[in-house]
Amino acid sequence: MYVTIPKEHAETTPAVPLESACVKCPEARLKAGSYVYFEGDPVVWLYQITTGVLRLTRLLEDGRRQVIAFGYPGDVVGFPSGGLHHTDCEVLVDARLQPYRRSALENGEGDPKLHQELLQAALREISAMQDHFMMLGQKSALEKVASFLCILSDRVGQDVAGHRQVDLPMSRADIADFLGLTTETISRTFTQLRKSETIAIDNIHTIIILRPKALLALSLGDRGR
Template sequence: MYVTIPNEHGTPCAFTPLVSTLPQTAETRLKTGAYLYYEGDEVEWLYQVNSGVLRLTRLLSDGRRQVIAFGYPGDIVGFPSANIHHTDCEALTDVRLQPFRRSALESGEGDPQLHTALLQAALREISGMQDHFMMLGRKSASEKLASFLCVLAERVGIDLGAYRSVTLPMSRSDIADFLGLTTETVSRTFTQLRKSKIIAIDNIYTIIIQRPTALLELSMGDCD
């Protein structure tokens, strides 16, 4: 999951398993804190997230960390770069994954439908990365955090009448490293959104979006 251009209608994005006419490989399961793979490992498998949340990270040469993406149900992780993984991939929660051999992406001989589905997923990832890069370079701190919450609300939010609840399995520092901000800025921006009554903070892991339209407008730079 990247921070992409918000869905102006705010409609949830449904989880869609990849189609395969071949027998499915047994699910891979990870406990919280376990690693699926490390940067530099050879790519043998791609994985679709069935449940749970993953965090994909890279370390810069000076030791600073960049969170590249979060893997939510429906996302595909593990696309190769020169046949190797270019991030570490860690489970933020207990995770269930459907593995697919890398060859299913590279050749459609075994299962053309799966090959096409994986190619489409790769193209969506490229598009999502482009949106995310634009957000990193052009948006203010409040716009970045609002965009992040809007995407999560669409993907995994739970309706509470006129409000919407979003669970955040990641830490504030994870969010900061994902949005190109400091942890202090993320915490301060959460406080600003709460004081504006756009959100309520139920606990450190749960956000209640009280004014979804205002949050969407902020994500697009349409209000202060």
């Protein structure tokens, strides 16, 4: 769905460029709050998320923030735009990342299979971005939040005591900036879903989906269920 590696995998220093620290591309470990890269940095490495959650953001010209994506295990982040990173990439949950040289995507240098896998990951990112743009432009606040929860449920939800549980490591403000809404609207919509007994809110970072079919129907614009 759319989400500087410390030397020797140091977990206390938040931002040391991996370009200067990694030659053989070993897996890197990053603490929450550290940055993988910044918007405008030259792209030398791509990163596949092994564990953890990343947040990709951009600042608009008027200073507002747009959350472009959340990176989860299996996602590849860092694809170039004109040779540069087009977002900041911050670690939300302690993460392990597998770096790959940008050249592996562009010319298949040394491993044609890896080249093909990275190319497919880039195409999936394009498709996900198109879906995101459509959601931002066409859906109501309720439909956006329901869609967001359905995607996370499918991607990283866990079955607990007969219901689907979804962890939300991001803040309500992060969700708002991802869906093009205000934080207040996100809170009101969660309350609406809770009062309709579609979801339960175990704590601010844990949602329990009580009626998955109803949530899916809401995500599709059907409020009659």
